[in-house]
Amino acid sequence: MGRRTPVIDSAAFEIRLARDAADLVASQRLRYRVFVEELGGGGETVDHQNRLESDRLDSIYDHLLLVDPARAEGEHVVGAYRLLPSDRLERAGQFYCDSEYDLSPLVGTGRKLLELGRSCVDPDYRGGAAMLLLWNALADYVLAHDIEILFGVASFHGTDAEKLKAPLSWLHHHHLAPAHMRPRARPEAFQPMDLVPEAALDRRAALAEMPNLIKAYLRLGGFVGEGAFIDYPFNTTDVLLLMDTKAMSDKHRSFYTRRFEGRA
Template structure:
């Protein structure tokens, strides 16, 4: 453990104070930074929240040096299939037809609201969140992870290259491929495969999406235009049992070997 990681603790939210701190971080990132909004967003208290928060597990990254209330510097929402069934739906149901995933018979986990405080990006914070997610997934024998990830903005023109790259190179297998709801469907094949520019596609790709692709992730059919959140969403999914050993070691590795002089995050 080094000074960089000693300040952090990764765990599930334990109480209302943890949840409020996560919602405050989400407000900073999704509302103030990215321009999002929603019917349950509390602008007066600066909390980004919705009706799903009570049924999710909230994986949080705590900075021990920050005061209580602002102690959460990274967050992920996690919804196991059995809890989604009891609640009646997943968050992604509003944007994608999840019938292929439900019909697969696999053990599912929905991910959402992934964010890291700006001061903690680029270091060990995201890797530690991934470590916490890996522990959660392995302990529960989750087989398929899925969730929406967002491009900033709803104009497809600047997103042509990254969306087309995802469509031509990373579509999920047909038997597991959710499709964006028709009323907000945005085609992703905006550039013919022969005209793709990999450098431009990667430059326009959010880091979270690139991380899933490195792990062997796939995307659903079509993007979803989420006007209230000012985002263009894609459905990411990852079959944990289909990961190569290389991908699995990246996903489950600990922070300590990197700190001892091993390779970087990649």
């Protein structure tokens, strides 16, 4: 028997920022289930004894949560995003992505930034409207904080770039961010993405191998930074995604709206 995908009635779920320690711990427990138990991640952010994935930045970030009130306390968070607006950067000391990408071109734009990270949905809630409900709340957050550019790393499972050469090459040839704002992967784990000549790429095959989250950002007009970053502790190959909210076309906005209204 496969997992049951609940029919998500938006009226029966809460979408809000974490408001206390219990919410934060439940979010960290969800991250452990997804990033460690499901995807095989590890490293210093993992607490196996308490089944938590956390780091020192958690107390500074906002945590956008999809909550199922019907679930037991501690397991009530079924979707999460971690958010850091750039006006909180001095307090944090760095963006999480700073450890993987040189963000100076992006920060140098002087525009209001929002870093997105640790995006995850409980396996039992995938395939429905969970991610779209989170995105709808994220849109409200962006408007409330006057955000101009969203960015964050998104991951391919595994660290063998040869197996990912088609989607990585497609991103490099078709979705590089403008040069003046383009972050570049840190040299210690830099992985070139131009692994297949553009003329040799099969669009359908490349997109079929791409995670749904990355494809969703691309549909909204997203870009990627230069190079991928191999995150061996987390068993992922990361790309940096950027989205300029001011440049998002009416076509992309209407696509997002239709997708949400059609699924909620």
